[in-house]
Amino acid sequence: MRERIKFHSKRLTLFFIQLAFLAGVCYIGEAVSVHLPVEVPANICSMGILLSLLISGMIDESKIELVSSFLLKYMPVFFIPAGVTILRCLPMIGDRIGWFALVCIITTVLVFLSTALTVILVGRLQKYFAGKRAGKDVHLRGVFTTETEGE
Numbered sequence: 001m002r003e004r005i006k007f008h009s010k011r012l013t014l015f016f017i018q019l020a021f022l023a024g025v026c027y028i029g030e031a032v033s034v035h036l037p038v039e040v041p042a043n044i045c046s047m048g049i050l051l052s053l054l055i056s057g058m059i060d061e062s063k064i065e066l067v068s069s070f071l072l073k074y075m076p077v078f079f080i081p082a083g084v085t086i087l088r089c090l091p092m093i094g095d096r097i098g099w100f101a102l103v104c105i106i107t108t109v110l111v112f113l114s115t116a117l118t119v120i121l122v123g124r125l126q127k128y129f130a131g132k133r134a135g136k137d138v139h140l141r142g143v144f145t146t147e148t149e150g151e
Helices: 002-035 042-056 065-073 075-088 090-133
Strands: none
Touching: 002 042, 002 065, 065 075, 075 090
């Protein structure tokens, strides 16, 4: 029983350390956003900073895995305020509800398509760089076409 409590207390401590790290990244993103000459949302700056830290290897993904898994698991909860705000604005939309629904459908499809294309492109880039590291004769044009040269 004592070992279990010790394990969970270490895990909880690790969770809060990772959460503090992400909060720090968000704080830095806020500072960067304020000082940029163009208007960029702070959350976008924060995600860019976190992405660059992960890609550069300065931070390993295992170092934020616990808090990231938690946040992803409960992500739908973060959309409740936005949904409530939309419901509160329905009287303002009034007779344009059809156009609003059409815009929602079109943007959803565009987000799905852009996400799918990004996943495909990143997968191909990963194969390209893995092939280069393995010493295979791979060409960058294969990333942007469907050719499977060098496999």
